[in-house]
Amino acid sequence: xxxxxxxxxLVTLGTxxxxxxxxxxxxxxxxxxxxxxxxxxxxxxPIINTAFIIKHRVRSDELYRFVASRATVTKITVPIxxxxxxxxxxxxxxxxxxxxxxxxxFGNYQGQALERDLKVFQLLNALPSLDPFLLREHLCNHKIDxxxxxxxxxxxxxxxxxxxxxxxxxxxxxLLGSDQSESSARRMVAAMLSSDVAEELAPLRETLGxxxxxxxxxxxxxxxxxxxxxxxxxxxxxxxxxxxxxxEVQPHGAYNRNIQDELAQARNxxxxxxxxxxxxxxxxxxxxxxxxxxxxxxxxPRAFRxxxxxxxxxxxxxxxxxxxxxxxxxxxxxxxxxxxxVKIDVDELSTIFHDFGSGFAERIKADSPIIKKPVxxxxxxx
Numbered sequence: 001x002x003x004x005x006x007x008x009x010l011v012t013l014g015t016x017x018x019x020x021x022x023x024x025x026x027x028x029x030x031x032x033x034x035x036x037x038x039x040x041x042x043x044x045x046p047i048i049n050t051a052f053i054i055k056h057r058v059r060s061d062e063l064y065r066f067v068a069s070r071a072t073v074t075k076i077t078v079p080i081x082x083x084x085x086x087x088x089x090x091x092x093x094x095x096x097x098x099x100x101x102x103x104x105x106f107g108n109y110q111g112q113a114l115e116r117d118l119k120v121f122q123l124l125n126a127l128p129s130l131d132p133f134l135l136r137e138h139l140c141n142h143k144i145d146x147x148x149x150x151x152x153x154x155x156x157x158x159x160x161x162x163x164x165x166x167x168x169x170x171x172x173x174x175l176l177g178s179d180q181s182e183s184s185a186r187r188m189v190a191a192m193l194s195s196d197v198a199e200e201l202a203p204l205r206e207t208l209g210x211x212x213x214x215x216x217x218x219x220x221x222x223x224x225x226x227x228x229x230x231x232x233x234x235x236x237x238x239x240x241x242x243x244x245x246x247x248e249v250q251p252h253g254a255y256n257r258n259i260q261d262e263l264a265q266a267r268n269x270x271x272x273x274x275x276x277x278x279x280x281x282x283x284x285x286x287x288x289x290x291x292x293x294x295x296x297x298x299x300x301p302r303a304f305r306x307x308x309x310x311x312x313x314x315x316x317x318x319x320x321x322x323x324x325x326x327x328x329x330x331x332x333x334x335x336x337x338x339x340x341x342v343k344i345d346v347d348e349l350s351t352i353f354h355d356f357g358s359g360f361a362e363r364i365k366a367d368s369p370i371i372k373k374p375v376x377x378x379x380x381x382x
Contacts, residue, residue, distance in 0.1 A: 007086060008348065009354075010052065010089065011086055012335065013052070013085075015334075016335070018327040018331050020054060022130045024049055024050050024052070027149060036147040037149050044109070044113035047107045048107040050078075050082060051076050051078045051079075053130060055072055055129060058071060065093060066093075072128070076094070076103075076106070078106070100118060119144070123144065129320065129322065133157075137220070161230055165226055168292075172296060207301050208301050214308070228285065228322050229288070242333070251346040252345060259346060262350070273324075285318070287307065291307040321361075324360050327359055331352070
C-alpha cells in the first residue's frame with residue numbers, strides 16, 4: 001500500500017502526465033472510444049494499462065529489493081479505486097526480486113501476454129525519463145507497435161524538432177560524400193529518425209569505424225541528445241518563470257514557524273538543484289557540440305566516435321536531469337495554469353516540494369568525468 005505522502009502525490013497529480021509520470025488511467029479515459037487505443041495498447045493487461053508509470057529514485061531502504069544496486073527504476077502503481085485516488089494504490093518496482101512472478105499476479109496475465117509486456121517494462125526501465133518523444137522512438141526502435149495517443153506530441157513540436165535535426169545533420173552531408181541538395185539532407189534526417197539504422201547512415205558508421213550494434217545504440221542516444229538540445233532551448237525560459245513562482249508561493253491557512261522554515265529550505269533546495277543540474281546538462285551538451293564540430297569542421301572522427309561509444313551511459317545521465325527539471329515545469333503548469341491565482345494548502349505544497357526534490361540524484365563532484373566508460377544497455381532481458 002502506498003504511504004500517506006505518496007497517496008497525496010497521486011491525488012495532487014490527478015490528470016497530469018509529465019516526463020517522470022505516465023498517467024495511463026487518464027489516457028484510458030480520454031481514449032475509451034478510440035479504436036487505435038483498443039487495438040494497439042501499451043500494455044496487454046487492462047489492469048496495468050490504467051496504472052501510473054513513474055520514474056522513481058530508489059531509497060536506501062529499498063535497495064534490498066534488487067539484485068544489483070541502481071539509482072532510478074520504474075514504478076508501477078495501480079490505484080485501488082481510479083475514481084478516488086485518496087484510497088491509495090498498490091505498487092511494484094520493475095526488476096525487483098521476483099518481479100516477473102509478481103507482475104503476473106499483479107496484472108492478472110493470461111497466456112503469452114506477459115512475455116510481451118515484460119519486454120515493454122524493460123524498455124521503459126532502460127529510459128532515463130518517460131518523455132513522450134523518447135518513449136515513442138524507443139518503442140518503435142524495438143518493434144513495439146503502440147497507438148499514437150500514448151505520445152501527446154503536437155504537430156508543431158514534431159515539425160520544429162525535424163527542422164532542428166535537419167539543420168544539424170545538413171552539416172554532415174559533405175563529410176559523407178553526399179551532395180548539398182535539400183533532398184540529401186532530408187534523406188539523412190529520415191534515416192536518423194528511422195526506427196532502424198538505415199543504409200543512409202552506413203557511410204557515417206564506416207567513417208567512425210563502429211560495429212553495427214555499437215553504432216545502433218549510439219545513434220539512438222544521439223537522437224536523444226538532439227532532442228534534449230532542442231528542448232533545452234525551447235523550455236528553459238519557462239523554467240525560470242516556474243522557479244520564481246516556487247520562490248514566491250505561499251500556502252493558505254495557518255501554519256507554524258517550523259513549517260515555514262521547512263518550506264523555505266525546500267524552495268531553496270529545489271532552486272539550487274534545478275540550477276546545478278541545468279548547468280550539468282549544458283556541460284554535457286557542450287561535449288557533444290565539440291565532438292560533432294570536430295567531426296564536421298575538421299573531419300576528425302575520433303572525438304565523435306568516443307562520444308557515440310559513451311552516449312548510451314551519458315544519455316541516461318542527461319535524461320534523468322532533464323526529466324527531473326521538465327517534470328517540475330510540466331507538473332507546476334498543470335497544477336497552476338497561467339493566468340489563474342496560485343491557491344494551495346500547506347500539506348499539498350509540502351508534498352509537491354518533496355516530489356520535486358526527490359527527482360534529482362546526489363550532486364556530482366566537480367572533477368567527475370563527463371564522458372564515462374562505454375556501456376551497452378541491455379533492453380532485452382526478461
